[in-house]
Amino acid sequence: MNNFTFYNPTKIIFGKGELKKLDSLVPKNARVLVLYGGGSVKKFGTLDTVLEELKKSKRDIFEFSGIEPNPKFETLMKAVEICRKENITFLLAVGGGSVMDGTKFVSIAVSATEFVGREKELVYTGHNGITLKSALPIGTIVTLPATGSEMNSGGVITLGKDKLAISNPLTFPLFSILDPTLTYTLPSTQVANGIIDTFIHTIEQYVTYPVHATFQDRTSEGILKTMIEIGKETIDNPTNYDLRANLVWNSSMALNGLIGAGVPQDWSIHLLGHELTAVFGIDHAKTLAIVLPSLWRVRIKEKEAKLAQYAQRVWHITEGTTREKALKAIQKTEEFFNSLGISTKLSDYGVTEHQINEVVQGLIRHNFTNISETGDLTPEVAKEIYLKSL
Amino acid sequence: MNNFTFYNPTKIIFGKGELKKLDSLVPKNARVLVLYGGGSVKKFGTLDTVLEELKKSKRDIFEFSGIEPNPKFETLMKAVEICRKENITFLLAVGGGSVMDGTKFVSIAVSATEFVGREKELVYTGHNGITLKSALPIGTIVTLPATGSEMNSGGVITLGKDKLAISNPLTFPLFSILDPTLTYTLPSTQVANGIIDTFIHTIEQYVTYPVHATFQDRTSEGILKTMIEIGKETIDNPTNYDLRANLVWNSSMALNGLIGAGVPQDWSIHLLGHELTAVFGIDHAKTLAIVLPSLWRVRIKEKEAKLAQYAQRVWHITEGTTREKALKAIQKTEEFFNSLGISTKLSDYGVTEHQINEVVQGLIRHNFTNISETGDLTPEVAKEIYLKSL
Numbered sequence: 001m002n003n004f005t006f007y008n009p010t011k012i013i014f015g016k017g018e019l020k021k022l023d024s025l026v027p028k029n030a031r032v033l034v035l036y037g038g039g040s041v042k043k044f045g046t047l048d049t050v051l052e053e054l055k056k057s058k059r060d061i062f063e064f065s066g067i068e069p070n071p072k073f074e075t076l077m078k079a080v081e082i083c084r085k086e087n088i089t090f091l092l093a094v095g096g097g098s099v100m101d102g103t104k105f106v107s108i109a110v111s112a113t114e115f116v117g118r119e120k121e122l123v124y125t126g127h128n129g130i131t132l133k134s135a136l137p138i139g140t141i142v143t144l145p146a147t148g149s150e151m152n153s154g155g156v157i158t159l160g161k162d163k164l165a166i167s168n169p170l171t172f173p174l175f176s177i178l179d180p181t182l183t184y185t186l187p188s189t190q191v192a193n194g195i196i197d198t199f200i201h202t203i204e205q206y207v208t209y210p211v212h213a214t215f216q217d218r219t220s221e222g223i224l225k226t227m228i229e230i231g232k233e234t235i236d237n238p239t240n241y242d243l244r245a246n247l248v249w250n251s252s253m254a255l256n257g258l259i260g261a262g263v264p265q266d267w268s269i270h271l272l273g274h275e276l277t278a279v280f281g282i283d284h285a286k287t288l289a290i291v292l293p294s295l296w297r298v299r300i301k302e303k304e305a306k307l308a309q310y311a312q313r314v315w316h317i318t319e320g321t322t323r324e325k326a327l328k329a330i331q332k333t334e335e336f337f338n339s340l341g342i343s344t345k346l347s348d349y350g351v352t353e354h355q356i357n358e359v360v361q362g363l364i365r366h367n368f369t370n371i372s373e374t375g376d377l378t379p380e381v382a383k384e385i386y387l388k389s390l
Numbered sequence: 391m392n393n394f395t396f397y398n399p400t401k402i403i404f405g406k407g408e409l410k411k412l413d414s415l416v417p418k419n420a421r422v423l424v425l426y427g428g429g430s431v432k433k434f435g436t437l438d439t440v441l442e443e444l445k446k447s448k449r450d451i452f453e454f455s456g457i458e459p460n461p462k463f464e465t466l467m468k469a470v471e472i473c474r475k476e477n478i479t480f481l482l483a484v485g486g487g488s489v490m491d492g493t494k495f496v497s498i499a500v501s502a503t504e505f506v507g508r509e510k511e512l513v514y515t516g517h518n519g520i521t522l523k524s525a526l527p528i529g530t531i532v533t534l535p536a537t538g539s540e541m542n543s544g545g546v547i548t549l550g551k552d553k554l555a556i557s558n559p560l561t562f563p564l565f566s567i568l569d570p571t572l573t574y575t576l577p578s579t580q581v582a583n584g585i586i587d588t589f590i591h592t593i594e595q596y597v598t599y600p601v602h603a604t605f606q607d608r609t610s611e612g613i614l615k616t617m618i619e620i621g622k623e624t625i626d627n628p629t630n631y632d633l634r635a636n637l638v639w640n641s642s643m644a645l646n647g648l649i650g651a652g653v654p655q656d657w658s659i660h661l662l663g664h665e666l667t668a669v670f671g672i673d674h675a676k677t678l679a680i681v682l683p684s685l686w687r688v689r690i691k692e693k694e695a696k697l698a699q700y701a702q703r704v705w706h707i708t709e710g711t712t713r714e715k716a717l718k719a720i721q722k723t724e725e726f727f728n729s730l731g732i733s734t735k736l737s738d739y740g741v742t743e744h745q746i747n748e749v750v751q752g753l754i755r756h757n758f759t760n761i762s763e764t765g766d767l768t769p770e771v772a773k774e775i776y777l778k779s780l
Contacts, residue, residue: 001635003405008398014652015393212632214620215640218612226604242602245391249652250605258648262404262639 001213004262010151011175014249016241018179019046019141022053025175026139030090031060033083035103037067037095041143044185050094050141062086067095070158070277070284071102073123076109080119083110083136093140093173096190097147097197100140101155104171107136111170123157123164135170141177144186145248146194146285148201148255150176156274162366163274178252180244188235191247192340193285195231198251199224200288204267205260207296207306208373213263217309220259223250224314231340266373269295272382275362282349289337289344294388296330298381302374346389356386391603394652400541401565404639406631408569409436409531412443415565416529420480421450423473425493427457427485431533434575440484440531452476457485460548460667460674461492463513466499470509473500473526483530483563486580487537487587490530491545494561497526501560513547513554525560533572535638536584536675538591538645540566546664552756553664568642570634578625581637582730583675585621588641589614590678594657595650597686597696598763603653610649611703613640618704621730656763659685662772665752672739679727679734684778686720688771692764736779746776 013021026032032054034047041047042065054061064079082088083106093103109119111134122130140150149155154167183191206220226246234243253259272295273287282290296303304326311317311329320328334344343349360383363369371377403411416422422444424437431437432455444451454469472478473496483493499509501524512520530540539545544557573581596610616636624633643649662685663677672680686693694716701707701719710718724734733739750773753759761767 001405001632001639003408005401005403007401011395011397012651013395015391018393212636213639214616214636215612215643218615219609222605222608222612225608230604242391245652246602246604249391249603253605261402262635 486534
């Protein structure tokens with residue numbers, strides 16, 4: 001096991017009806033900005049309940065709507081302006097990963113007064129090691145299980161055509177309310193995306209090379225088995241509480257630092273996927289489902305030992321050589337994605353061979369030229385992976 | 391899945407050599423009381439390294455040694471006096487569960503100035519719902535993997551012949567340093583105790599009745615499988631880093647709130663065990679190993695579904711009826727404890743039938759008369775369990 005630091009101070013309030021605890025969680029006398037996306041939190045009544053709760057104590061409440069999927073810097077800067085103008089003291093994100101990620105950026109940008117006028121630099125906090133003194137406190141109310149943003153300190157922001165990571169220990173939400181019933185109204189394609197996202201967050205921290213970390217491995221395998229077991233079922237039975245509760249809780253656990261502590265991590269599937277979203281606008285989760293099978297086939301040598309362990313423990317594949325088990329597990333994984341109605345072929349999204357170079361150029365432009373757990377996934381290898389996924 | 395709140399703000403610094411980060415973790419200018427047990431932290435050099443680190447910044451350092459296993463109220467009150475006299479601002483526990491638990495009591499007792507002279511009442515914070523405004527901050531350096539105290543807010547204190555639970559959200563350690571190499575010098579019986587303790591912490595949160603909590607169940611099963619897999623091996627190979635690292639990390643995970651969130655819990659094995667320690671002075675972990683098999687046999691009806699799941703997933707017992715699987719798993723568990731050199735028969739510890747009544751009276755005196763996940767484990771049932779374990 002590698003050395004590690006684990007820290008996660010977010011308080012989770014989980015379960016049916018727990019939104020009713022909101023008043024006790026947000027500081028009294030706060031000046032609260034409620035941030036959300038499109039109309040669904042309005043349409044299905046979540047926003048009304050939130051506002052009702054907040055009004056139970058003396059607070060000044062402001063709203064900011066319109067945070068889009070893959071939230072844009074320009075949109076978020078409008079929220080930053082409101083915070084500055086209204087002296088906002090607390091940010092409440094109501095939505096999925098994009099709203100929560102966007103809120104984290106707002107939290108940083110409002111507090112980092114030394115960056116006024118050059119907030120774009122803050123979008124690179126994941127890369128350039130900017131340290132900050134403070135950030136506005138955040139609470140979240142999760143309506144879409146997927147990104148784990150409700151229980152971590154990271155986010156992804158879109159700047160122009162680039163998807164860039166922010167990351168700061170100050171942006172752990174103070175609390176997150178996870179009521180699985182708030183996700184009942186999601187369209188099935190978003191639920192499928194959430195399952196894939198959770199699955200591949202786990203994979204990026206698990207299918208690397210072995211370091212004998214039993215807790216991390218077995219916990220990862222547990223999350224993967226759950227996704228396989230309940231994935232299709234929770235899409236088909238959106239109001240089954242236990243199914244949805246297990247999706248929601250496993251998705252938080254997949255990206256809160258727990259399974260990645262002390263093990264190698266490989267975020268290549270995400271990095272290759274981000275470029276596909278940036279160039280073609282394909283949903284984040286779908287890009288992951290596209291990249292994973294071909295990345296594994298191209299990188300089978302590097303990942304063979306863990307792939308065979310995955311084959312055996314998650315898919316119960318016991319026959320064959322290590323290589324054969326690994327290949328069989330890749331096939332099973334692809335079939336699992338397909339069973340959720342998600343195509344793993346880039347061509348099914350209208351992408352053709354001659355467009356691949358533009359995607360690879362994006363990786364190079366973002367300096368993702370030596371990625372993966374072993375640092376040797378070069379643009380040439382990435383090209384091979386993209387071509388294989390056509 | 392049941393509704394739950396999960397909160398765990400302790401920062402974990404894990405791995406070989408990480409004690410060298412201590413200076414960066416304890417506040418500068420602090421007045422630090424270093425608390426420890428007997429001579430082993432002195433003998434093996436851990437204390438020297440700790441003091442060396444603390445002295446790297448301007449701090450006033452005090453020491454308190456002699457915290458015994460099952461730490462006594464009277465002993466801890468001496469540390470409280472030092473804190474008051476010397477205006478201590480930070481407590482650093484160096485040791486195992488008893489030192490950490492004792493330090494938590496000191497933290498509470500020093501801060502709860504309204505309880506001066508009647509600190510005994512604070513030993514009952516686990517039961518009487520006393521709320522406190524503040525507690526002295528705590529850091530821990532773990533030398534014995536077992537209790538999980540390094541990553542939770544509870545503890546057990548001995549008052550007279552009673553073992554009583556303290557519990558307060560203010561006593562989560564600020565940080566805990568877990569360096570598995572610090573545990574290499576432990577006597578094998580203490581390592582065996584740690585394995586049993588970790589195993590049964592997990593069991594108390596897992597072998598109850600099913601509520602369809604897949605993350606919690608599979609994570610529990612992972613910890614149990616690891617204990618079975620590495621238990622004997624890490625006793626026999628005390629300086630194998632990976633084995634010991636997995637014991638240390640799994641033992642923290644077994645009692646930090648994670649696997650118990652949203653599921654029924656049954657702390658009967660512990661409560662019945664505490665009375666055995668109180669009356670006969672048997673090691674805590676050994677009392678658990680004694681109680682578990684007979685408690686399961688007596689309570690097989692209440693626990694049958696989860697026992698069969700445990701049989702299947704942890705022991706790979708696939709043949710037979712639910713009852714047969716459950717019984718087979720109990721036998722396998724008992725054999726596992728025995729394989730670690732731990733007897734599961736109360737008579738092997740010199741206890742005879744006529745002494746059982748005194749133990750049952752202890753349960754009654756402590757008001758543990760309707761315990762377990764279903765609240766129907768009465769003193770009569772407890773007596774049956776004790777008698778079966780002779």
